[in-house]
Amino acid sequence: MKMRNDYKIVIGLEIHAQLLTKTKMFCGCSTEYSFDDPNTNVCPVCMGMPGALPITNEQAIRFGVKAALALNCRVNLYSRFDRKNYFYPDLPKGYQISQYKYPLAEHGYLPIETPNGEKKVRIRRLHLEEDAGKLIHQSDKIDTAEYSLVDLNRAGIPLAEIVTEPDMASPREARIFMEKLRNILRYIDVCNGNLEEGSLRCDANISLVDPETGRSTPRIEVKNINSFKFVEHALEYEANRLRRFFEGDKDVVRETRGWDSKLQMTISQRGKEEENDYRYFPEPDIPPIVLREEFIEEIKGELPELPDAKKKRFMQMYNIPEYDASILVSSKELANFFEECCAKYDKPKIVSNWIMTEVLRELKERGVEINETKITSKHLVELLKEIDKGTISANTAKSVLERAFETGEMPNEIVEKQGLKQISNADEIRKIVQKVVEENPKVVAQYRGGKTKAMAFFIGQVMKVTRGKANPKMVNQLVKEALESPEE
Amino acid sequence: MKIYEMTYSEIETSKDIRPDEVLDAFYNRITDVEDKVKAFISIYERRENPKTKPKIIAVKDNILVEGKKTTCASKILESFIAPYDATVVGKLKENGFYIVGKTNMDEFAMGSSTENSAFFPTHNPWSISRVPGGSSGGSAAAVAAGEVPLALGSDTGGSIRQPAAFCGVVGFKPTYGLISRYGLVAFGSSLDQIGGFARSVEDVAKLSNIIAGKEDLDSTSLNNSVEDFTRLLKRPIKGLKIAIPREFMSNALDKGIKDQIEKTIYKVEDEGAVVEEVSMKMMDYATAIYYIIAPAEASSNLSRYDGVRYGLSKSDPSLKHQYMKTRDAGFGPEVKRRIMIGTFTLSAGYYEAYFEKAQRARTKLIKEFNDVFSKYDYIVGPTTPTVAFKIGEKVENPLQMYLQDIYTIPANLAGIPAISVPIGIVDGLPVGLQIMGKRFKDAEVLNLAYAVEQMVNFDYTGGMKKLDEGLGDEDEK
């Protein structure tokens, strides 16, 4: 049988988002634990001490409802916590308090833009639960390690678990979905969305279907995907591996596999994960969550403008292309930056061009968001105005911006200090042109003999002498004049 | 009258007793009788002389007292030092109570005789060859023996009321949610309730005033707190309507106890209360419901004892074996049995047939209570089917032991207040009357209990006397 490429890929995602509440899900401990010494951000409740009881964090419920509404879910007026029972050293109580039978919200969707147009990815459910602690193994696995250490600082951090329907048809779509989801969670300030640091986590279920026979591969759960890039890589790897099932590869069985970013492959976690019966039952220590319609309406009213709405508004209000708008709204901070600039400088397309090229390049190189840099909208606006005034050329402006990112100085200061002011004085430029022409009689002759390309040489020379500060338009014009003026 | 024979209220109101005399009286009493009774797991060293009269109390060893051992009578917590005070303990301390020690119990409150303590059994002061009941057997025995005037216990299926009946003291389980469970080591979370033991209804009402109240650390703690538990104590009972469930007076009930109950009911009628027999069919299912729900919750609540963070830990290179070794060595047979039952009834494939069905039956039972309470103020009957049995008599037969709680379990399932008051003696041993009331009608329950106490005039010092005269050993002959 030949290797085919027309198998249908079916992907569903299970996402865990750490909520940005002040305190943990069921106790008063802080949620900012990453810089603490191990087991210092803990109390009897999150350590699972005898007799300790959970108290539900109201802010976590608010954040859960907010996320649910942003994902177009139906928020359930009645939901309930259940206990998910299993033993593991990072789980202090021997059970995780989660929502199983009656989740906080259900039946949502998120539209994503795929290369084949827009599509809706359905959200099956969103529920609240508590995070586990962290294990630090003396070697890489708990069963081979001589010892393992338990740190419970993270135990009890509130999580929203978001489960999609298996609606994504390619690894690319899965990545697009994750990026969009992250963006939305950041827009509404409920999660900082950092995959690398684990504040947003993604597990994926993938299987392949033969469209001719309807036969399906076993479903694989892929874990440990800790970057957007890896969402795509891990699932691509897995899709390729799953194709072998149709060739009769007996190794393709239903299992959980972990993505190894060093080896760039998924590795079976079989044996480690026995088929678990979690013995869910209603958490007797916490009364059910009963919400009022007004509460949900109130939170609906708090929702900020979400990326899709913002994109549409940008296109209309600033008359910029869809492509620009979708890039600008891909981060809340960037979108705000754009609008701040436009408020002070009324050429939105020029602002957008600068953001999409120069600003984004700087951000990417530094791996930060715009609000984490030394640049404000004032910097960019001043820069653009100086270009308009002719004080500096666009080229110079790029290096000025670079410098501003570095030091936070205002563009004017930089131009002043480094003497970058553009030379727009015709007499001054003419003198230099004259000099260059006189010093290169051979090239002049070539030009006049019909080799018009030689003009570039002169422009380059003038720029070299002026260290790029000469007004390029004027240089162009004056060089032409000089070369074409009749011989004396 | 000796100081240790006095009730908490008598000591408080008596003007000619010095604070150090109170402390001496109880510490000396403990020294004198503790060898025979074995009510305590820990006895705290006598602190220097108090300025005010100490309010002496003992606390069951499943309630946390900061900096002190809290063992739950289990090897798995044998050396566990509580890192915080239970809410009730905090309230006791704020109100100047003097905790003398922690009392013995069935391991993790699972049992009806205190024989399931991993350390030693406690003896009934009325007859030291007999059990004090359980699981709060240590608390009940300590109060009956005059070692303390007051004690705290916990009641999941009768663990306060049954030992109170066996030891001839008052034991009160308030409405579920009126007293914070924070710091009570969980057994069956939807059933567990802290309550008090005393040698008078008035004392138990006063103690409830101290420990009750809505509290933010327990989400199941309720706002509708009774303003004052003592407020209706002396209200006449004329016209109050009392139901006696036929199911409580059936063949399972010891003849002698039945006679005592009936005698008391006649007296209550004489005072003008209206007593009628009713049928409560769901009562026959209460024990079955309980032995599904309580072990299910327990199997989960006890998962935290894994040897990782505190308590007994048996290390093994394999994580799974570390868990198995630790829990095998740490838990006694009854605890293991209930963990297994609970794990089974929650398992996939059995959940619907057991746990879910039991939950539905529990709802039905609550409805039956509501129906009866729509016509009556109280439901009254025996606390226990028998008087205190011999140590060792039922240990081999867990089902027999489980039947000890047939009359007390329903109140836990329904979350209603219930009290056991001693009403007489059968074969030299005390008999308890159980009074149940509507949710949050705790003061009403104490009202009827107080009235009964006045009618029967029970001698609360009977156990102390038998203990002192060595009469408790008589059935050894």
Ligand SMILES: [Zn+2]
């Ligand atoms: Zn905590």
